[in-house]
Structures are given as C-alpha cells and as structure tokens.
C-alpha cells in the first residue's frame with residue numbers, strides 16, 4: 001500500500017501549456033510515491049471555506065509531480081489555481097485513486113482514450129506500460145481547438161521511440177480553416193484505429209459525457225464492460 005499523506009508543497013514551475021491549460025510542478029517529500037494514473041487533491045481555503053479539487057499526476061521526477069490544469073470558465077477553484085506562481089505554497093493530499101494499470105496490463109494490448117486534460121494520467125501510465133511490454137499501446141486524444149492539444153511533443157516522442165505505441169490526436173472544431181490534422185470527435189478515432197478483434201482493455205479519462213458515449217460505443221463493438229476502466233473528471 002502506498003502511503004497517503006497531507007503535506008505542504010512549493011510550486012517549482014508554472015508553464016502556460018495552451019491558452020486554457022497550465023502545467024504546474026509541485027514539490028513532494030522525498031518518500032512520496034504514487035501509482036501512475038493516481039491523482040492528488042489540492043486543499044484551498046476560499047473565504048474561510050475549505051475547497052478540494054483533484055488533479056491527475058501527469059509527470060513526475062525527483063522531488064516533484066506535475067499536473068495539467070484546465071481553467072474552467074466560471075469555475076470556482078481552477079481560475080484561482082491559474083493565478084498560482086512559482087514559490088507559492090499549497091496544501092496537497094495524496095496520492096489518491098484507483099485508476100491505475102490493471103495487474104495484467106503488460107500482457108495484453110491496451111487503448112487509452114481521453115478528451116482535454118483527461119490525457120494527463122496517461123502521460124504517467126503509458127511510459128510505465130511501454131517500459132514493460134511490447135504489446136500494442138494506442139492513445140486516442142480529442143480536443144476542441146488545435147491550440148488546446150497538450151503533451152503533444154511528449155506523446156509524439158514516445159511514438160518515435162516505441163514502435164508498439166500509436167498516438168492519434170483529433171480536433172473537433174479547428175479555428176484555422178487550413179488545419180491539416182485529423183478533424184472530428186474522439187469517437188471518429190475509435191472507428192479508424194480500434195484494432196480488428198481487439199482483445200485488451202480500454203482506459204477512458206475526461207468528462208462524463210464523453211465517457212458515457214465512448215463506453216456505449218465500445219460495448220456496441222463487443223468490448224465487455226469489465227474491459228473498460230474509466231476516470232471521470234466531473
């Protein structure tokens with residue numbers, strides 16, 4: 001069992017990844033351990049009321065974890081998090097959650113499907129998986145606009161360095177009429193890239209509407225419910 005702790009963390013780095021998403025690195029105690037796919041809670045005091053919001057651990061390294069945080073329009077907490085700066089101190093509780101690779105994940109093919117910042121836990125899960133399997137691993141990621149794609153270079157580099165890893169991103173509403181990438185919803189990527197007779201598991205992450213739709217679509221394609229594992233953000 002991993003130890004779950006509450007600790008004060010310092011912000012080490014803030015990057016404006018896209019117009020609406022910041023990636024933020026937080027210090028963690030030396031003994032902090034997590035399972036890729038897990039998240040942490042940020043505990044804030046807003047006008048004397050405790051607010052907690054959860055953020056997937058996307059990347060990690062010696063003494064830090066990184067989260068990718070979307071600024072939700074009219075959201076209560078995420079716009080405040082977007083004002084956090086380097087050296088600010090924040091309260092963290094974690095690691096939390098059960099959305100992790102199944103024990104037998106290394107022995108089968110796996111597909112990861114996300115929209116928006118739902119791709120964040122996959123930035124931790126997929127490298128772990130690739131380090132121990134030569135079975136096919138596919139990531140399908142959907143975004144609204146072309147400037148909202150996150151961790152694109154990270155996943156493209158993984159794709160270059162692992163011949164068993166496929167990465168496809170799709171944009172539903174490109175702002176540039178000349179946009180040359182794939183256009184459509186993440187569901188269209190499933191139509192195009194779900195391997196024939198796929199026998200592995202599917203991991204979904206994002207907002208509930210996408211999860212519900214995609215789950216239904218996968219079940220219709222013959223993938224049993226037990227093979228669909230998901231984390232919903234709302």
Ligand SMILES: Cc1cc2nc3c(=O)[nH]c(=O)nc-3n(C[C@H](O)[C@H](O)[C@H](O)COP(=O)(O)OP(=O)(O)OC[C@H]3O[C@@H](n4cnc5c(N)ncnc54)[C@H](O)[C@@H]3O)c2cc1C
Pocket residue numbers: 039053054055056057067068069070071072074075076077078079097116117118120121207231232233234
């Ligand atoms: C297990 C878990 C992990 C999460 N990991 C992440 C993460 O890695 N990155 C991240 O940006 N968010 C993540 N979230 C969502 C996050 O915890 C907050 O719910 C989100 O930041 C909105 O908080 P808020 O106070 O600004 O909005 P609130 O005032 O609480 O309003 C909630 C509204 O925000 C919408 N919403 C929630 N999350 C998102 C999102 N990511 N994109 C667009 N709309 C959203 C909901 O549909 C809801 O309508 C996660 C949620 C859970 C449960």
